[in-house]
Each structure stands twice: as structure tokens, then as C-alpha cells.
Amino acid sequence: MAPVGPRSGDAIFSSIDRVNAELFMLTYGAIVRQLLTDLEEVEEVNKQLDQMGYNIGIRLIDEFLAKSGVSRCVDFKETAEMIAKVGFKMFLGVTASVSSWEADGTCCSIILEDNPLVDFVELPDTCQGLYYCNVLSGVIRGALEMVSMKTEVTWTRDVLRGDDAYELQVKLLKQVAEEYPYKDDE
Amino acid sequence: MIVCVSVVGHQNNPLYIQSFTDADDALKLHHIVHCSLDVIEERVNNPKKSGTTLNEAFLGLLYPTVNYKVYGYLTNTKVKFILVTTDLDVRDTDVRSFFRKFHAAYVDAVSNPFHVPGKKITSRTFAQTVSNIVGSYGLN
Numbered sequence: 455m456a457p458v459g460p461r462s463g464d465a466i467f468s469s470i471d472r473v474n475a476e477l478f479m480l481t482y483g484a485i486v487r488q489l490l491t492d493l494e495e496v497e498e499v500n501k502q503l504d505q506m507g508y509n510i511g512i513r514l515i516d517e518f519l520a521k522s523g524v525s526r527c528v529d530f531k532e533t534a535e536m537i538a539k540v541g542f543k544m545f546l547g548v549t550a551s552v553s554s555w556e557a558d559g560t561c562c563s564i565i566l567e568d569n570p571l572v573d574f575v576e577l578p579d580t581c582q583g584l585y586y587c588n589v590l591s592g593v594i595r596g597a598l599e600m601v602s603m604k605t606e607v608t609w610t611r612d613v614l615r616g617d618d619a620y621e622l623q624v625k626l627l628k629q630v631a632e633e634y635p636y637k638d639d640e
Numbered sequence: 641m642i643v644c645v646s647v648v649g650h651q652n653n654p655l656y657i658q659s660f661t662d663a664d665d666a667l668k669l670h671h672i673v674h675c676s677l678d679v680i681e682e683r684v685n686n687p688k689k690s691g692t693t694l695n696e697a698f699l700g701l702l703y704p705t706v707n708y709k710v711y712g713y714l715t716n717t718k719v720k721f722i723l724v725t726t727d728l729d730v731r732d733t734d735v736r737s738f739f740r741k742f743h744a745a746y747v748d749a750v751s752n753p754f755h756v757p758g759k760k761i762t763s764r765t766f767a768q769t770v771s772n773i774v775g776s777y778g779l780n
Contacts, residue, residue, distance in 0.1 A: 476751070479751075480751065480753065482753075483752075483753025486753060487753050574748050575752055576763050576764065577754065578762070
């Protein structure tokens with residue numbers, strides 16, 4: 455069977471099963487609320503959301519590669535474009551844009567104009583340090599780690615904290631070479 | 641001129657009250673809203689036999705006092721919206737569309753995962769939206 459060529463984010467998004475956005479947003483809100491009740495420390499909740507995102511990301515990457523059929527990315531720039539244009543479109547239905555490339559090409563910003571996770575959400579005064587969408591940073595980190603890239607993902611702008619858009623900074627720490635468990639000469 | 645809007649929960653606990661004139665005493669407005677709750681109870685428990693359906697959300701003019709008119713709206717979850725206005729001639733359609741927009745804003749505020757149902761509405765967006773709705777009331 456001939457391999458399926460890479461499809462655009464829109465094409466994939468329209469062909470897969472979808473869920474009601476309000477249900478999704480209310481479910482995620484319930485998760486965050488429960489974490490806040492259980493852990494009580496905002497920093498702990500941030501870490502836990504990141505860890506949850508990481509666990510999602512390591513599994514999501516296979517789904518992404520299978521459905522989108524993209525070939526190997528030549529460099530980190532292409533990877534970032536792929537995440538923003540195809541990945542976010544496919545899973546969240548929003549298109550993100552990539553900007554602010556560092557000179558050495560290892561650090562960039564992904565900007566989301568709108569985010570379905572945070573419709574109707576307002577942070578109460580007791581949780582001002584909370585990164586509500588921290589699960590997204592974990593997802594990107596987990597997914598990239600499965601394709602041999604160690605990255606660090608942080609939020610630089612967050613609408614819930616008063617900025618005008620969501621901006622994630624993705625920094626490539628190193629490319630881990632594939633390790634084989636067997637030595638060559640055995 | 642809209643003087644005050646209020647949201648009252650199903651146990652008659654106040655969830656939100658906002659007045660739009662500085663001249664009047666906030667306490668007096670609280671009293672007016674409180675008294676109108678009795679009228680709502682009465683309307684709900686003894687439906688008029690003149691043919692209005694039992695599921696009507698808009699309750700209409702609750703009672704006119706000396707200076708004010710009070711309108712009520714009841715949602716299916718027994719949350720009540722009260723509107724106090726000093727206008728002498730008020731069009732029914734204006735008030736109905738006001739309550740519709742108010743209901744939409746209320747639903748958005750309650751969908752916030754950090755809002756506890758039954759507690760006061762502390763959303764700044766809700767306050768802003770309500771001010772906008774009041775500002776655009778009667779301009780069309």
C-alpha cells in the first residue's frame with residue numbers, strides 16, 4: 455500500500471472524531487480544581503500538570519505521527535512549525551504561529567491566539583501563580599522527548615495573567631542520539 | 641434608567657448585586673430586591689389562570705413602587721434575576737432582551753471552573769459584561 459503523504463492540519467482535523475468544546479473545557483477545569491484541592495500549593499499543581507502533560511505527550515506523539523504521515527523533520531525549525539501548524543490544529547483545533555527564533559535556531563516561541571481550554575476561566579486571587587494550561591507545555595516536552603529531543607518548555611505570556619496571547623517558549627537542550635541496547639561487536 | 645441589577649440564588653441567597661447610580665442608598669436597593677423576592681414566590685406558587693404557561697422565564701413587572709419599577713426573571717435552576725429601573729415607560733421587548741443577554745452573561749460566569757455555585761459571583765468579566773449590557777439598554 456503506498457504510504458499516505460503528509461496531510462495538512464485542517465484535513466486531519468476534519469476527518470477525526472471530535473468532542474464538544476465545553477465538555478472538554480469543563481473536564482479540564484474540574485481536573486485543575488481537584489488538583490488545587492488535593493495539593494493546595496500552586497507550585498505543586500503546576501508541576502503535576504506538567505507531569506500529566508508529559509505522560510500525555512509520550513503517547514500522543516505516536517498518534518500524531520500515524521495520523522499526519524509527516525516525514526522526518528530536517529531541523530528544529532521544521533519541528534516547531536509542525537507542532538504549531540499541524541499538531542495544535544489536529545488536537546485542539548486552533549492554529550498557532552511560530553516566532554522569535556534565536557540566532558542559533560534552538561529556541562523559539564509558539565503563540566496561540568485562542569485556547570479552547572480557557573473559555574470562561576478566571577483565576578481567583580488565591581491562585582495567581584497558577585499556570586492553568588501547563589499541561590500543554592508537558593505535552594510538547596513529552597512528545598519531543600520521544601523523538602530524541604530534550605527540550606524545556608515554559609510559558610512566557612498567559613492571558614489568564616493579564617497578557618494578550620498565550621506564548622510558549624520551546625528551547626531545544628540537546629538531541630539525544632538513538633541508543634541501542636546491544637554493543638556492535640557482539 | 642437602570643438603577644440596579646441583582647442575581648439571587650435558589651435559596652434566596654444574594655449572589656450578585658450591582659447598582660448603577662450613586663445617588664441612592666445601596667441599602668434601600670437591597671430592601672427593594674428583597675421585597676421583590678416575596679412577589680416572585682407568590683407568582684411561582686400561584687400561577688395565574690389567564691393562560692400564561694408555567695414555564696415562562698420572564699416574570700414581568702413585579703411591583704411598582706413610588707420611584708421604581710421592578711422586573712423579574714426566573715431561570716430553570718430557580719436562580720432569579722431582578723432589575724430595578726426608574727424609567728416611566730418601559731418597553732417589554734427591551735426588558736426581555738436585557739434579561740436574555742444577562743442570562744447569557746450569567747451562564748458564562750458560572751461556567752468558570754473556579755466559581756463555586758451558591759457563592760457570590762466574583763468574576764470581573766461578568767461585572768464588565770453586565771455594565772456593557774446596562775449601557776446598551778434602551779439604545780436601540
